[in-house]
Amino acid sequence: MNLLKHFAADSVRHVQALGLLQGGRFATRILGERHPSSGDLLPWQIRTLESLQSVICAGDSDDLPTPDECGALEATLGFMRGMPTPTVERMSALLALFEAAPLAMGPVRVRFSALDPAQQNAFLESWPDSRLPQQRAAFHAIKTMCMMGYWTRPSTWGPIGYDIKSNPGVPDHLREGI
Amino acid sequence: MSSAPIHTVPLAQRMTLSADVVVVGLGAGGGMVFHDLVDAGFDVVGLELGRHFTSKDMSVQEEVMLPQLFSEGGGRATDDFGISILQGKGVGGSTLHNTNLCKRLPEELLDDWVVRFGLTDLAGKSLQDDFAAVEKLLNVHPVPDEHLNRNNLLVAKGIKSLGYRGGRLSHNRGALCRQSGFCELGCPNDGKENADRALIRPAIAKAGRVFSEARVERILSHRGAATGVSGVCVDPKTGAPIGEFKINARHVVLAGSATGSAALVKKSDVPDPYRLAGTNLHLHPGAIVAGVFSEPVEAWLGIPQAIECTQFLEFGPKAKNRAWIVSGFAHPGAAAGFMPGFGPEHAKLMREYRNTAVLITMLHDQTSGVVSPGAGEQIHVSYRLDRSDYDQLALGMRESARILLAAGAQKVFVPTRPARWVTRATDLDAITGATLGPLNPSLTAVHPMSTLWMGDHRKTSVVNPQGMHHHMKNLWVADGSLFPTSIGGPPQIPIYTFARRVARAIAATS
Numbered sequence: 001m002n003l004l005k006h007f008a009a010d011s012v013r014h015v016q017a018l019g020l021l022q023g024g025r026f027a028t029r030i031l032g033e034r035h036p037s038s039g040d041l042l043p044w045q046i047r048t049l050e051s052l053q054s055v056i057c058a059g060d061s062d063d064l065p066t067p068d069e070c071g072a073l074e075a076t077l078g079f080m081r082g083m084p085t086p087t088v089e090r091m092s093a094l095l096a097l098f099e100a101a102p103l104a105m106g107p108v109r110v111r112f113s114a115l116d117p118a119q120q121n122a123f124l125e126s127w128p129d130s131r132l133p134q135q136r137a138a139f140h141a142i143k144t145m146c147m148m149g150y151w152t153r154p155s156t157w158g159p160i161g162y163d164i165k166s167n168p169g170v171p172d173h174l175r176e177g178i
Numbered sequence: 179m180s181s182a183p184i185h186t187v188p189l190a191q192r193m194t195l196s197a198d199v200v201v202v203g204l205g206a207g208g209g210m211v212f213h214d215l216v217d218a219g220f221d222v223v224g225l226e227l228g229r230h231f232t233s234k235d236m237s238v239q240e241e242v243m244l245p246q247l248f249s250e251g252g253g254r255a256t257d258d259f260g261i262s263i264l265q266g267k268g269v270g271g272s273t274l275h276n277t278n279l280c281k282r283l284p285e286e287l288l289d290d291w292v293v294r295f296g297l298t299d300l301a302g303k304s305l306q307d308d309f310a311a312v313e314k315l316l317n318v319h320p321v322p323d324e325h326l327n328r329n330n331l332l333v334a335k336g337i338k339s340l341g342y343r344g345g346r347l348s349h350n351r352g353a354l355c356r357q358s359g360f361c362e363l364g365c366p367n368d369g370k371e372n373a374d375r376a377l378i379r380p381a382i383a384k385a386g387r388v389f390s391e392a393r394v395e396r397i398l399s400h401r402g403a404a405t406g407v408s409g410v411c412v413d414p415k416t417g418a419p420i421g422e423f424k425i426n427a428r429h430v431v432l433a434g435s436a437t438g439s440a441a442l443v444k445k446s447d448v449p450d451p452y453r454l455a456g457t458n459l460h461l462h463p464g465a466i467v468a469g470v471f472s473e474p475v476e477a478w479l480g481i482p483q484a485i486e487c488t489q490f491l492e493f494g495p496k497a498k499n500r501a502w503i504v505s506g507f508a509h510p511g512a513a514a515g516f517m518p519g520f521g522p523e524h525a526k527l528m529r530e531y532r533n534t535a536v537l538i539t540m541l542h543d544q545t546s547g548v549v550s551p552g553a554g555e556q557i558h559v560s561y562r563l564d565r566s567d568y569d570q571l572a573l574g575m576r577e578s579a580r581i582l583l584a585a586g587a588q589k590v591f592v593p594t595r596p597a598r599w600v601t602r603a604t605d606l607d608a609i610t611g612a613t614l615g616p617l618n619p620s621l622t623a624v625h626p627m628s629t630l631w632m633g634d635h636r637k638t639s640v641v642n643p644q645g646m647h648h649h650m651k652n653l654w655v656a657d658g659s660l661f662p663t664s665i666g667g668p669p670q671i672p673i674y675t676f677a678r679r680v681a682r683a684i685a686a687t688s
Contacts (some may be wrong), residue, residue, distance in 0.1 A: 057525075060522035085554070087556075090253060148514075168358040169367070
């Protein structure tokens, strides 16, 4: 584990010195998995994404579905499957960065997906307004992916008043398909 | 690689074709060159990296359409991830997803180009005649009163109450437009007079040949003259190569955007003794400012962008203010990414989505960036705003917020770090350029330009005033790369128009 911590700390330094993607690729390697070249995420990267999405897209009241209830993860994965392989590879590097970051930054030094939800929330709190532009950039990119999967689920639209079904400009067959 | 819609080439087969002209990229610029040269009797092959879409493909689903309609699946960004760069992909390019904004170039800008870049042709009446002809071809007209939605009406109210300069925009929407509000996800009603509908489809009907899912990898040349292009057919989803092609042609026209064309020039080792290609990049980056009102706005109903404020937009060497403010809108998936925070706090803000009106402030930027090629369709973009541009960004955000407050917004979100909610105009003075920096705020750019710019001198520009490369004969540029400076506004009409002039120059040399 010490070696893992050392490598994880290195990955954070990579982020600062070389940029997000190099740091993320490095993190992917030290987390013990082959780097995906097919454009697909590795199973642990999907779990990381699911953990991130459950925190980032947590609702404020019961009328909003949880990401799990509305199929947000599958929607985000579908969104990513529409992207060319190099773009998916960039996103997978960012996911690795999040997965490895608690090992280096603490306070609980385990992989992100091994933190409990409250710890995950606490860990992410500093990212949106971090002094480090790279950290803000990483959070913004992941947040964008998570939000795209969640807020495009029709079951989230009622509570925010968005509505396609009553939009007369949208062709009937598309409205009926929602 | 499939052609759209009249030719089919078997996958994984090596294809070699000959033509008079090969056009690389079929957005506004490539579409116009393709159209005009086919019309003039040339044998023209058009190549496009993305798919060929019809209105039936436009599903109005954000998560489905964004990866298909945008380069790099919508994931293109500056190297520091500070600016998201949304560029179109597909037969029709960015005209598939744009919001139909149509503006000519202002005279002050053209005067500057005449003086500084020797573009004397632009001073006369002929350019204005070309603008007018393009506008007629694309059915450009001011947005009528009955098509102004609540978002646009509120913005107009704010601009008027402050006495600011601004007004109605013109669009190139056709008779089939049903004001669905889904312009940026591809029109499901075929309501846009975009490059595909207005130019490419008619040219195909006259024997123009189009191949989609074709990624050009190299410009071919012999003895200092372009002779064609080579590249690979790609899987439309993964971008993986699945075949090869070579097109021999007397003229090569680059129209793959200010990022794509410049990257291809650099990748192809086109002579560049002064190391200019790919530099001088302007992004026209924008930040959103959102006002929450006491009553529903429902900005998703009706056409999204119809009102502009030009009070703080000046051109030419004496310009003091360089912020263009225009009404904006995003559907929930994208809008959620812009709103601050995450978790329950963010969800609470999303509940105000229905009552939110949006303005976008876009910089007529002086900052210059650099484009270089990456793997596959990836392009590296190095660009970081200079201090004067941060000052202009702060100005634009302040004034956008002021307009929304004047329109009656209860509070206005300004995307600084940390996020700022403003309820009084007096609070706006705290937003200054000095408080901004990389990713503060996050920016989005949809109008890259200026990387292969025109000029009369080969030491200070990449192509000549007619659009031909200074150092490679018969290599032409016909997209936003041509503009020597930022143009500070929506580029489609200028790109269509300059491409028409490039097509005319090609015809004149043949």
